C-alpha cells in the first residue's frame with residue numbers, strides 16, 4: 001500500500017482569508033495543496049490562473065498539486081510550472097496531444113499527472129501511464145466542490161492499481177471529489193493513496209481534527225491489511 005497523502009482542495013477555502021486557510025491545513029499536517037484550475041470551457045466554472053498559483057508559491061512550502069481542468073492545457077503548462085506547480089495534472093479528455101503535453105511537463109522538471117473523468121474508461125488512459133507520476137480518477141464530474149462521491153469510479157481505481165503492479169509502474173493514484181470520512185475508506189482500500197478533500201477539510205472549523213479523522217479512517221484499512 002502506498003503512503004497516504006492528503007491534499008486539501010483550495011477551491012473550497014474562504015477566499016477572503018486564503019493565507020489563514022493555508023496555515024490551517026499546514027498545521028493539520030497535510031502533504032500537499034490541491035489547486036483546481038478551471039477555464040469555463042472544459043468545465044462550467046472559472047477559478048484561478050497562474051498568478052494565483054504564484055501567490056500560493058510565495059505563501060507556502062507545501063507541494064502544489066495543480067489540477068488543470070482546462071480545454072487547452074498545452075497552452076498553459078509553462079505558465080503554471082513557472083508559477084510554482086510541483087505536480088501538473090492534465091485531463092485525457094481535453095483538446096490537446098496528451099503525450100506531447102505530458103512530455104513538456106516532464107521536460108520542464110515538473111511531476112506529471114493524468115486525470116480521467118468519471119465516464120471515461122480506464123483503458124483509454126493506459127497508453128499514457130508509463131511515465132507519469134500521478135493518475136487521477138475523478139470521483140465527481142469536474143467543476144464544483146461539494147458534490148457526492150461516485151462510488152462506481154473505484155472500479156477504475158482498482159484497475160489502475162492492478163495495472164501499476166502488472167507493469168511495474170510507480171504512479172500515485174489520486175481521487176478527487178466527494179472525499180470525506182464516509183468515503184475515504186473504500187477509496188483507500190481500492191488503492192487510491194492521494195486523497196483530495198475540499199469541503200470535508202476547509203468546510204470544517206477544526207481542520208486539524210478533520211485531517212486526523214481522515215487519517216485514522218485510512219489507518220483502519222491499513223491495519224486490516
Ligand code: DX5
Nearest residue numbers: 142143145146177178198199
Ligand atoms: C472538482 C475539483 C475537486 C473539488 C473537490 O472539479 O476537481 O478538487 O474541489 O471538492 P470536494 O472535496 O468538496 O468535493
Ligand code: ZN
Nearest residue numbers: 034036067176
Ligand atoms: Zn481537483
